[in-house]
Amino acid sequence: MDNAAIARLLAETADLLEIDGGDSFRIRSYRRAAESAEQSTVDLASIANDTAQLLEIPGIGKGMAAHLQSIVATGSMPLRDELLAKYGASILDLLKLPGMGPKTVALLWDAAKIASIDQLAEAIDAGKLTGLPRMGAKQIEKLHKGIDDYRRSVGRFRLDVAEDSASRLSRYLLQFVGIQNVSPAGSLRRGRETVGDLDLLVTGPACEPGNTAAAVKHVAAYPEIHDIIAKGENKVSFHLGNGLQVDVRLLPSESYGAALQYFTGSKAHNVALRQRALKMGYTLSEWALARLDDGSTVAAKTEKDIYKALHMDWMPPEMRENLGEIEAAAHHKLPKLIEASDLRGDVHMHTTATDGRNSIHEMAEAGIERGYQYIAITDHSKNMAMTNGLDEKRALEHIRRIREVDKRMEGRIRVFTGIEVDILADGKLDLDDEVLTQMEIVIASIHTRFEMTRDDMTARVIRAMENPYTRILGHPTGRLLLRREPFSLDMSAVLRKAAELGVAVEQNAAPERLDLCDRDLRLAKEMGCKVIISTDSHDTRHLSKIEYGVRQLRRAWLGPRDVLNTRTAKQFLAALRPRP
Ligand code: DGT
Ligand code: CA
Ligand code: CA
Ligand code: ZN
Helix, strand or coil, X not given: CCHXXXXXXXXXXXHXXXXXXXXXXXXXXXXXXXXXXXXXXCCHHHHCCXXXXXXXXXXXXXXXXXXXXXXXXXXXXXXXXXXXXXXXXXHHHHHXXXXXXXXXXXXXXXXXXXXXXXXXXXXXXXXXXXXXXXXXXXXXXXXXXXXXXXXXXXXXXXXXHHHHHHHHHHHHHHCCCCCCEEEECHHHHCCCCEECEXXXXXXXXXXXCCCCHHHHHHHHXXXXXXXXXXXXXXXXXXXXXXXXXXXXXXXXXXXXXXXXXXXXXXXXXXXXXXXXXXXXXXXXXCCCEEECCCCCEEECCCHXXXXXXXXXXXXXXXXXXXXXXXXXXXXXXXXXCCCHHHCCEECCECCCCCCCCCCHHHHHHHHHHCCCCXXXXXXXXXXXXXXXXXXXXXXXXXXXXXXXXXXXXXXXCEEEEEEEEEECCCCCECCCHHHHCCCCEEEEECCCCCCCCHHHHHHHHHHHHHCCCCCEECCCCCCXXXXXXXXXXXXXXXXXXXXXXXXXXXXXXXXXXXXXXXXXXXXXXXXXXXXXXXXXXXXXXXXXXXXXXXXXXXXXXXXXXXXXXXXXXXXXXXXXXXXX
């Protein structure tokens, strides 16, 4: 760890302390130490074990020396960890907005629990800042603009947001007669949970070289453009009103496959693929796979042609991260990935009994519409008071109603009884066993007390899974993408325990959650963990969001057999942990 990194950690700690309303003397001591670390000519990491030498540095006393040693040894220090656990790392992003200091951040936290730029944007849109001290209309307007600028420069966007923007833009582009085909590339095509910018490839008669002026004009006239960054003969880059950057490329159809391959990436995949091409005497570019000796084109028109010329099978974009897919494709050993159409049921959803917007019956009809054989109704338990969570008595009534609807469906769809029962702070479940024993699907989830230490949180989750009624661990990380960090958890310990107990872990497909990242999912598969995927729908329209979760399963190379709810209703129930 270099001095600059140490200085940054110390300065962050000072910022967090100030947000926390800490003692000003203490805050200053961290700032001074940060400056000293920044300016010191000795490498602090190399002298960290020598306390006497540390104390010679101006601004470093005994206490600070111990903090430095902890930073060098562990990459952090207890106070920083504690404050990050309380506020989340995203709160520090707020300081990057113009005119925003720790005092204002503290004010926003106290008044509205705002801890990230996205939360601030939401609060502004909802008019929640009006009336707060130091938040006049002018200041709010300035913040609003600052957020737009920030997002334009560094922000990432949720997959669903990027996809909506891409499909609206595609529809517009296709209105132009000379544009025949629009396809997303980049991280959107690879299904990453967040997207940095949109890469759209466009082909058609109006996109052929030397003839693009009219098409470029059409692209640049898109009404949702906020500002144009660059405009050339075959490329237009711009920002949308929401801050998302878009690169639209107009391509000759003869090199469409090469461009699609190149701009889909990932960078790591492309680098490895180019090396393979070189070894075979070819060069690979966005224009073509060509021979090194005479430059003649080997393949360019379709991605399949290119991979085939490299003696590989074509692979789904989700796999292209250079994590073994190149070798697998070369040995014709690519696995079959799961698809949304493999799923036979959705087993986590809410109704008007708690915080959902539709009735049991409406959810069942929506399940039928999607072609499902089964759904599970899993409303909240009483600990979630703000959702009108079910206590024991109401839960039993609810089961009766679910069974009634199930019967009324006359086999058109199975409606499982279920509950999303809260995991309390000590790892106990929020409802009595007598109630849980009536439920076909018991999902145990954490909704409160996110701020525990990693050890405590891991013990809490494991204790909840040890309850014999727990069949599924719901949204296992609690993260809200770009808004709330996952809670601190030893994921491999949890997955190991889940595999041992036979508890299934949920990939929550809600695009703001996507709890298990591709790495977690790979780990789950390696450990022999049962995996289910569900939408956690609060509305019949949410059932279609399953696709966002499926993309993550595919990124982790999961096939239909790796996911329990690809099975029939009967097989699905039998595959879950047996009920006591
Ligand atoms: P993002 O936008 O941050 O979510 O991620 P990507 O993967 O969409 O990255 P982006 O938009 O910078 O570039 C799109 C693809 O274009 C990328 O996946 C691979 C290709 N590409 C872009 N720049 C380079 C480069 O400098 N070298 C190589 N090999 N490929 C590049
Ligand atoms: Ca991109
Ligand atoms: Ca790009
Ligand atoms: Zn939940």
